[in-house]
Amino acid sequence: MKTGGRIEGGEQGVSGLGHLLLTAALFMLMTLSPLVAQKHLPLFKQFVYEGNDRVYNDFPLESDEFYNPILQGVYPDAAITRKGNDYFLVSSSFAFFPGIPIFHSNDLVNWKQIGHVLDRKSQLKVFDTGISAGIYAPAIKYNEHNDTFYLITTQFAGGIGNMVVKTKDPFQGWSDPKSLDFEGIDPSLFFDEDGKAYVVHNDAPNPGEELYEGHRVIKIWDYDLEKDQVVAGSDKIIVNGGVDLSQKPIWIEMPHIYKRYGRYYLMCAEGGTGGWHSEVIFVSDNPRGPYVPAPNNPILTQRYLHPDRPNKVDWAGHADLVEGPDGRFWGVFLAVRPNDKDRVNTGRETFILPVDWSGEWPVFENGLVPFSPKLKMPEGVENKAGKDGFFPNGNFSFVEDFKADTLDYRWIGMRGPREDFIKRTKQGMQIQPFEVNLKAVAPTSTLFHRQQHQTFTATSLLEYQPKTEKDLAGMVCYQSEHFHYIFGVTKVGKENFLVLERTEGGESSTLAAVKVDVKKPLHLQIDADGDDYRFNYSYDGETFENLGGTVSGDILSTNVAGGFIGNFIGLYATRGSDVKVTE
Known part of the structure; x- marks a missing residue:
């Protein structure tokens, strides 16, 4: 507290040169402390979504045709x-x-x-x-x-x-x-x-x-x-x-x-x-x-x-x-x-x-x-899907490095603005984790992209060093707060694990976990073919290992989970993880 030109510092005030030095030290502390904390924030450096549905391979377009649906995924x-x-x-x-x-x-x-x-x-x-x-x-x-x-x-x-x-x-x-x-x-x-x-x-x-x-x-x-x-x-x-x-x-x-x-x-x-x-x-x-x-x-x-x-x-x-x-x-x-x-x-x-x-x-x-x-197509119309900013359909790829000045409109948040938890940097996108996890009926620190094909891969590149067992970051397949998969990195004791968790009807079970080296960037991948989903990881982005085998997409469907939406692929972080990992 400032009093009469002096900064109160315990029993004795500080003035003159001491005042200046203390002010400088406080400024440096306030400036540097966020940088120290930021190395523990998850950094997503890339996201690649690739759709490969058989129907589009079996029915290639002629020059006067376009695909139906015109907006694939939850629209x-x-x-x-x-x-x-x-x-x-x-x-x-x-x-x-x-x-x-x-x-x-x-x-x-x-x-x-x-x-x-x-x-x-x-x-x-x-x-x-x-x-x-x-x-x-x-x-x-x-x-x-x-x-x-x-x-x-x-x-x-x-x-x-x-x-x-x-x-x-x-x-x-x-x-x-x-x-x-x-x-x-x-x-x-x-x-x-x-x-x-x-x-x-x-x-x-x-x-x-x-x-x-x-x-x-x-x-x-x-x-x-x-x-x-x-x-x-x-x-x-x-x-x-x-x-x-x-x-x-x-x-x-x-x-x-x-x-x-x-x-x-x-x-x-x-x-x-x-x-x-x-x-x-x-x-x-x-x-x-x-x-x-x-x-x-x-x-x-x-x-x-x-x-x-x-x-x-x-x-x-x-x-x-x-x-x-x-x-x-x-x-x-x-x-x-x-x-x-x-x-x-x-x-x-x-x-x-x-x-x-x-x-x-x-x-x-x-x-x-x-x-x-x-x-x-209507007479005289040219199909420009996926070109010049027009929405893609059929089989397509979506590549995001998070370096653009504005975030693509296809990225959405849950119950609150994306801007409340994301920060774009020169290296990629950081997520500031919220204290709540995916089960909460509250804003979550998750950036979502729709599943738009039955057969697809979604791959992200993550740099992340969790500090506590409550910290987790990675990818999710999310149908609701009660039905989802979490595929992320967390800490157990002094070790770091990549874990796959399934939540059905609000009850969670850990399907698999493996120790990982968090000093290296980690490629996380969701690979789906119809109802079969596989969660894979890699250090080099070329050779992938599977975690948890092939799992069912049943909990990601309206038929099982109810409601009115489909599956959303999320880039997720939390400081309130309740994922259980046994070494």
Whole structure:
């Protein structure tokens, strides 16, 4: 404490030259101490992801074709809008941070990620929520009457609920959220030609009117554009149960309204987001109904097909429509590509199909037959996937040395910003470990990349010297806080070990451990082929040794772990490790 020009130092003060020397010493201590500590921070010098799915080798592209899905890995619940020649596409992000990845295209084939809609703590409050909570089913709409983009979604966190954000320019960021005064999920806005606005969403039936488990309704509200709020008392049920209530349809949800031929078309998902998923359509002469279902529903599904079909795609639904640059309509939607054990490790992905709307009803072209892995491009479009910043698809490699000024948008954190725990250096990326581990329902010091193929390798180069048995750093395969693999370096006594741990239903078991020389950089590798995962290590990056044999990817699948995501590959560090190693 400074007092009267002197620094109090015990019983006797220090002044003059002593004061200067002490100040210099304190400055040097404060300056040097972080450098001493930093050698114990894990340094990731490189990450290489390589996909090698057989389907892409068996179906090479012709010059006028592109691959479907357009976004591989966990990009579920796609929604799309258009302003002029600009298309913007978004997907759900649950508890990941930043939230709601947003992509831009001029042709519906080539997509660039331009950021995330929710990239600030003031917008996204998922710090204490489970992995499959947080942000559900965003819907993006452009309102030409006020030249504004709106994104409406449900945030199961922070007491927010249904919310809306908006912007004049999606390239420049979005507003803080405004909570909306209604219950339910999956809201979507509709802007009519007369300037009026409406919200439609999924909700429970009126109290006492629920007929069976999964019975839901679609509601509509008038929306006040000046107040950005639904009009109190304007809510009305416009669909009860689904297409045919007598058949007990489940989970009518994610409604969108479109106006065509002077009429109002209401498109919804029906059947739940698993094997009975589908897309159905209704029509009305008034946005507030009554709505009549199409005679040919569903207009999109894979539920009637043979379960053992080759190159299987399943669970199709949750769609949104847009008019393409070629004048015809296209629909984006979610679907899954199960692995050899029919497990969903790549999660719900974003697919696209042309839509024939030359007649009264829109019809997804080939939407009721087994999907092809590739499509014909709109006339005049060149496939630029993986070039000039456009998102890759098919088989591709992703190489990261962490030396760029900005971090690639594909890297995301869990429940909190990446910037809270990472630091890019000239040598690579350092992670400042948090005290919590992967089991915590809290922000973790983990940088995640989606699994985008059934057959892949992911390799990282790690320099790390743990100080205590609570310290651990390495790679993870993460489906949730309750289901994951940890493959990392930790300390036991005076020795250092590389350990493989499996966590299923929150219960952990150590599968294997081996002593390692932490004075040497260590190459860590995850090698997956369908449901078979192998965790390998190397000192030279060429000759790899396996640890723990071949293990099952079952706990990384939606089928076993539940929830709404797939596997994420993480670069992980913690000061709160509970991994058990026996010498």
